[in-house]
Amino acid sequence: MAFCTEFAGLRPSPADVRVVTSDGSAISAHSSVLAAASPVLEQMIMHARDADCTVRILGTSSGAVVAFLRFLYSHPRKTDDAAAEEEDAHGAALLALAHAYRVPWLKRRAEEAAAARLTADRAVDAAKLAALCDAPRLRMACARLAGKDLDARKERWVRERASQHVYRQLSDAMALLDRVYTQGSSCAGDGRELEEEAEASPRDDSSVRRGVDQLVRHLAACGRARNPACPRCRRAVQLLRLHAALCDRADEPCRVPLCSNLKAKMQEEGVDKTWRLLVKKVTRARVMSTLSNREVPEIVKRSWAKYSSRRTARLR
Ligand SMILES: [Zn+2]
Ligand SMILES: [Zn+2]
CATH class of the missing domain: 1.20.1020 (CREB-binding Protein; Chain A)
Known part of the structure; x- marks a missing residue:
């Protein structure tokens, strides 16, 4: 089990939440940051029963969860190379997490990033994600791309x-x-x-x-x-x-x-x-x-006529 202390030193107060991911990795974080960023995480922290306040963020990779927490610790408008790399690597997961944990600014940002990076081979998956996460901009981008592809x-x-x-x-x-x-x-x-x-x-x-x-x-x-x-x-x-x-x-x-x-x-x-x-x-x-131009043999013609008449009778 991996243990990540990346976020523990980012605040003067000690880390008081343990975020556990699908592969069992644990990440130390601050309840004040998570609760302020996401009402869903706030509820999970309030209802955590164990002594070290464990919150489970499951259904995606540990890397995506770390990227998600990194965005929650950063300023909403912060844009740098590292943020762009995170969006490149975990764009779909970030959109799903921002939607599930109700972080509107991150959802908007992840949706824009996913729409900007959309390609024809990713369009079907992106359209499914847009429907699941109620992301209209991404859905529109998928529809536009599908139209262009059809043309x-x-x-x-x-x-x-x-x-x-x-x-x-x-x-x-x-x-x-x-x-x-x-x-x-x-x-x-x-x-x-x-x-x-x-x-x-x-x-x-x-x-x-x-x-x-x-x-x-x-x-x-x-x-x-x-x-x-x-x-x-x-x-x-x-x-x-x-x-x-x-x-x-x-x-x-x-x-x-x-x-x-x-x-x-x-x-x-x-x-x-x-x-x-x-x-x-x-x-x-x-x-x-x-x-x-080949002449169709008589037997083939007869069997086709028989098949067509039966099919027509069935459809009536
Ligand atoms: Zn000539
Ligand atoms: Zn010749």
């Missing part, structure tokens, strides 16, 4: 949706390139196959078809070797490079333009982290697209 989540969700759409379009463009160059005749570079394919595949996104068509047509007409600085040629080559990164055709040579050259170049020079991430995300979009 940030919404923004993130919108951004993610937008980028998913881009990956899906790139995946569609890769599928289109694959179909046109590998299922038809070899491409002469005038984009006619792309147009024909676009008409034959009404499920595809027409904007993707148009974009790929225009880029491949441009690449054939402009010629990257003649004009390496052309942004449209660069975009077309990036598209073909993405195809080369995803292309796993091993049984026969790939007929997509520059595929084998770009594959060899990537193997020789390597690729950076951003490119690897792009390839990974487009691959994932392709898998998701395949799964969503």
